[in-house]
Amino acid sequence: MPEHKIGSREEWQAARDELAGLEAEHAKRNEEIKAKRLDLPWVPVEKEYAFDTEDGKKTLAELFDGRSQLLAYNIMFGPDYKLGACPGCSSLGDGLDGSLVHLNHRDVTLLCFSRAPIERLIAYKKRMGWQFPYVSTYNTDFAFDYGLALTEEQAQQITEVRDLIDNPPAKLQEWSRQIGAELEDGLREGPSWIAFARENGTVYHTYTVMAPDPFVAPYFSFLLERTPKVQPDEPGTLRKDEYPD
Numbered sequence: 313m314p315e316h317k318i319g320s321r322e323e324w325q326a327a328r329d330e331l332a333g334l335e336a337e338h339a340k341r342n343e344e345i346k347a348k349r350l351d352l353p354w355v356p357v358e359k360e361y362a363f364d365t366e367d368g369k370k371t372l373a374e375l376f377d378g379r380s381q382l383l384a385y386n387i388m389f390g391p392d393y394k395l396g397a398c399p400g401c402s403s404l405g406d407g408l409d410g411s412l413v414h415l416n417h418r419d420v421t422l423l424c425f426s427r428a429p430i431e432r433l434i435a436y437k438k439r440m441g442w443q444f445p446y447v448s449t450y451n452t453d454f455a456f457d458y459g460l461a462l463t464e465e466q467a468q469q470i471t472e473v474r475d476l477i478d479n480p481p482a483k484l485q486e487w488s489r490q491i492g493a494e495l496e497d498g499l500r501e502g503p504s505w506i507a508f509a510r511e512n513g514t515v516y517h518t519y520t521v522m523a524p525d526p527f528v529a530p531y532f533s534f535l536l537e538r539t540p541k542v543q544p545d546e547p548g549t550l551r552k553d554e555y556p557d
């Protein structure tokens with residue numbers, strides 16, 4: 313017997329109408345959040361950074377590629393990751409390429425950061441078939457300055473991180489195996505979105521959001537939420553070239 317409820321069309325419509333009310337409330341609340349996000353103060357970036365890119369060294373201002381807005385996702389791929397980036401971050405990365413042309417035509421440059429050296433990022437980008445710019449923050453303070461990564465000392469001072477390292481759940485142990493790094497190294501990277509604006513020659517930091525915000529691929533956070541069957545609370549994630557079929 314199926315575990316889900318079976319009902320009449322009338323019962324479905326009544327339940328759907330109730331859900332529509334909740335969805336409308338959610339949409340209204342989201343508009344309030346968007347307004348608050350836009351109202352955040354802009355903070356001038358006063359420190360100079362030199363990033364490694366596929367086209368050589370670039371400053372933060374140069375990463376804008378002539379546009380006035382920069383949106384970046386920090387993929388968990390630290391210098392100690394021997395087998396590639398976090399599978400979950402990789403899954404999210406798979407969905408970014410289709411947005412590039414749309415964002416570019418709306419004055420937004422989209423790219424990804426990681427702390428691994430640029431040669432490893434280029435190789436991984438080729439493996440994943442990605443088109444978005446992939447920039448290395450290796451040998452810079454950028455990731456630490458903006459909370460995209462933790463130093464060893466910072467990680468030791470966070471109780472939740474220490475607990476995960478000392479008593480890792482099975483899923484986290486598997487994740488450590490997938491990236492080829494010890495947990496104390498792997499967990500120092502932070503999956504994060506970060507945004508900057510450029511106006512009158514000045515670059516401003518405007519927004520950052522980090523886990524536990526739901527940093528999952530659109531196929532999971534949007535598409536699978538609308539399918540009939542319940543998905544696991546903590547789905548195991550594979551890179552797209554690692555599925556057995």
